[in-house]
Amino acid sequence: MGLKVKYAPEIPEVFKCRVPLAGTGQVYLMNGTLREPYRDSSGVVVNAGEEAGFVINVPDGVSQEGSVQLISIRDSENTEEISFSNHIKLGAGSSSSFLICTHTLTLDEFVTESNISINAEENSSSHIVVMQNEHNKSTHKINFQINLGKGSFVRVNIVTLHGALLENSIEASLNGEGALCELNGIYLADGNQQINTKVVMKHMVPHCNSSQLFKGILDNEAKASFSGRIVVAKDAQKTEAYQSNHNLLLSRKAKVYAQPQLEIYADDVRCSHGATSGRLDENALFYMRSRGIGAVEAKLLQQIAFVYDVLEKIDNYELRGRLQDMVESRLRGEFSHCANCSMNCC
Amino acid sequence: MLTIKGLCASIDGKDILKGIDLHVKPGEIHAIMGPNGSGKSTLSSVLAGRETFEVTGGEVLYEGVELLKLDPEERARMGIFLGFQYPVEIPGVSNVNFMKTAINEKRKFQNLPPMTAAEFLKLMREKMAVVEMDNSFSSRGVNVGFSGGEKKRNEIFQMAMLEPKLAILDETDSGLDIDALRIVAAGVNKLKTKDNSFIIITHYQRLLDYIIPDVVHVLYDGRIIKTAGKELALEVEERGYDWLINAN
Numbered sequence: 001m002g003l004k005v006k007y008a009p010e011i012p013e014v015f016k017c018r019v020p021l022a023g024t025g026q027v028y029l030m031n032g033t034l035r036e037p038y039r040d041s042s043g044v045v046v047n048a049g050e051e052a053g054f055v056i057n058v059p060d061g062v063s064q065e066g067s068v069q070l071i072s073i074r075d076s077e078n079t080e081e082i083s084f085s086n087h088i089k090l091g092a093g094s095s096s097s098f099l100i101c102t103h104t105l106t107l108d109e110f111v112t113e114s115n116i117s118i119n120a121e122e123n124s125s126s127h128i129v130v131m132q133n134e135h136n137k138s139t140h141k142i143n144f145q146i147n148l149g150k151g152s153f154v155r156v157n158i159v160t161l162h163g164a165l166l167e168n169s170i171e172a173s174l175n176g177e178g179a180l181c182e183l184n185g186i187y188l189a190d191g192n193q194q195i196n197t198k199v200v201m202k203h204m205v206p207h208c209n210s211s212q213l214f215k216g217i218l219d220n221e222a223k224a225s226f227s228g229r230i231v232v233a234k235d236a237q238k239t240e241a242y243q244s245n246h247n248l249l250l251s252r253k254a255k256v257y258a259q260p261q262l263e264i265y266a267d268d269v270r271c272s273h274g275a276t277s278g279r280l281d282e283n284a285l286f287y288m289r290s291r292g293i294g295a296v297e298a299k300l301l302q303q304i305a306f307v308y309d310v311l312e313k314i315d316n317y318e319l320r321g322r323l324q325d326m327v328e329s330r331l332r333g334e335f336s337h338c339a340n341c342s343m344n345c346c
Numbered sequence: 347m348l349t350i351k352g353l354c355a356s357i358d359g360k361d362i363l364k365g366i367d368l369h370v371k372p373g374e375i376h377a378i379m380g381p382n383g384s385g386k387s388t389l390s391s392v393l394a395g396r397e398t399f400e401v402t403g404g405e406v407l408y409e410g411v412e413l414l415k416l417d418p419e420e421r422a423r424m425g426i427f428l429g430f431q432y433p434v435e436i437p438g439v440s441n442v443n444f445m446k447t448a449i450n451e452k453r454k455f456q457n458l459p460p461m462t463a464a465e466f467l468k469l470m471r472e473k474m475a476v477v478e479m480d481n482s483f484s485s486r487g488v489n490v491g492f493s494g495g496e497k498k499r500n501e502i503f504q505m506a507m508l509e510p511k512l513a514i515l516d517e518t519d520s521g522l523d524i525d526a527l528r529i530v531a532a533g534v535n536k537l538k539t540k541d542n543s544f545i546i547i548t549h550y551q552r553l554l555d556y557i558i559p560d561v562v563h564v565l566y567d568g569r570i571i572k573t574a575g576k577e578l579a580l581e582v583e584e585r586g587y588d589w590l591i592n593a594n
Contacts, residue, residue, distance in 0.1 A: 281434075282398070283434055284434045284436055286394075286395075286396050286397075286418060287430065287433070287434040287436070288436070288444075288448075289395070289417070289418035289419045289422070290394050290395070290418050290419075290421075290422055290427075290428045290430075291422055291444070291448040291504060291508065292419050292422035292423045292448045292449075292451045292452045292455075292508065293419060293444075293447050293448050293451055294419050294451060295417070295419065297447065297451070298419075301436070301439050301444075301447070302436070304438055304439070305436050305437055305438030305439045305487075306438070307438075308437060308438025308439075308487075309437065309438065
């Protein structure tokens with residue numbers, strides 16, 4: 001077969017996520033290449049993929065204890081444009097959770113494309129959190145392809161904090177009855193940053209549910225787009241599919257393009273979509289200021305409040321708290337790196 | 347405490363306040379009554395510093411300081427409190443964090459160190475008892491999912507926490523059932539001292555059965571058309587506003 005599996009050299013000492021979440025194993029991916037294989041106590045295995053990327057296998061029936069954190073780093077060892085594929089197999093009846101972090105260590109103009117296919121077998125359940133914090137010159141496209149089998153549940157929460165051009169494309173296909181797919185995201189951009197989100201939610205069979213909640217805060221001349229399509233196949237009766245996208249524009253030059261689309265071929269379904277873009281609520285600002293809270297702080301509180309319900313979807317309490325802190329320091333403009341890392345990531 | 351002279355204000359070019367004169371001494375409770383659209387809420391908003399209104403004339407002295415030059419937050423830190431007619435919901439910001447931020451901003455202004463967590467929690471508990479508020483409210487988002495009565499109680503709770511010198515309550519009684527009204531009024535009465543003052547804006551005399559005003563004003567078409575003692579409120583309740591309006 002001529003499988004070419006290779007592993008990355010030692011990761012630079014300067015970068016270490018120093019305080020991993022309780023019960024979480026860490027796996028590094030350097031410029032798309034896995035540092036070393038990993039296996040946790042419950043039998044979840046992370047191996048290098050063919051050529052590059054990772055392959056995760058959650059065996060049938062396994063209830064993973066803790067979580068696996070995949071830390072994907074670009075650095076000056078390889079400044080070429082790279083594209084690699086990753087696979088996650090969620091075995092039948094298994095439950096698991098993953099945290100995928102993407103970073104850049106140097107200010108090179110990285111272009112990264114990573115394709116992540118997720119195969120959720122019957123009655124499996126998985127929570128996947130993606131945290132993106134990259135430099136101002138980094139372009140990163142992540143393409144998720146999620147296939148959901150009968151009775152399976154996949155929830156993806158994306159927290160996009162920083163980067164030049166970040167594109168997240170998620171195509172989820174609900175192929176087995178009773179499947180549930182939940183996609184949530186926050187995107188924060190300022191300067192000339194651009195963040196694009198594209199979702200295609202395909203309901204192929206009856207009795208499946210899906211929901212999407214994406215919120216963005218854009219400042220300066222930042223741009224964002226959200227294109228969300230819900231497709232309900234002809235026989236996919238009793239589908240419930242919801243989508244919402246809300247944006248807060250902090251400056252007159254910030255722009256957002258929202259494109260919600262419904263394509264429904266069945267006749268007994270519940271679907272909705274909503275998209276808004278707006279500015280800070282003057283009434284709420286005045287309310288806070290009338291209690292002695294300064295204008296700057298009041299604006300910040302309102303931004304934190306705006307994205308709060310998306311962060312609430314992350315049910316790992318420790319991780320949620322940490323991401324809340326990061327979102328807050330990002331919005332305060334104090335953000336340079338994760339609190340637990342020795343590197344300045346942006 | 348507060349002296350208003352010839353205050354005029356407009357919104358979108360439309361004159362709302364057309365020369366208000368008012369003098370509030372420490373320890374006094376003033377009630378401002380008047381029909382809908384007379385300018386009651388505008389007056390409270392202008393005093394608290396809402397920027398949607400343009401002050402077109404007059405002056406306001408609060409403790410000797412020109413109030414109209416200050417930002418809303420500066421006024422609040424100096425001891426002015428506005429109880430909102432429609433308190434705003436702020437999901438994602440818990441009552442605890444909201445009040446902690448507000449109190450500490452005020453303390454910073456007074457050159458005091460931030461409160462310790464223990465001091466703050468003790469104060470919270472104490473003041474929640476004043477308005478018979480359940481402890482579970484503290485972790486909930488500000489006013490989120492609160493009933494009308496709970497929102498108004500939360501206003502009084504915030505007032506109790508901030509201990510203002512001058513509290514302006516804008517139709518705090520609207521939408522309250524009799525029990526909530528009693529709790530709100532009892533809260534105000536408990537917080538009343540000889541040094542702080544209240545301006546109570548209300549549509550009805552009902553609240554004034556529980557909070558006894560020293561002075562009652564009737565506001566109509568942007569002017570105070572009648573000022574008298576507490577008996578004026580009863581007279582308005584009985585006779586309405588027309589006799590006062592027609593007399594002008």
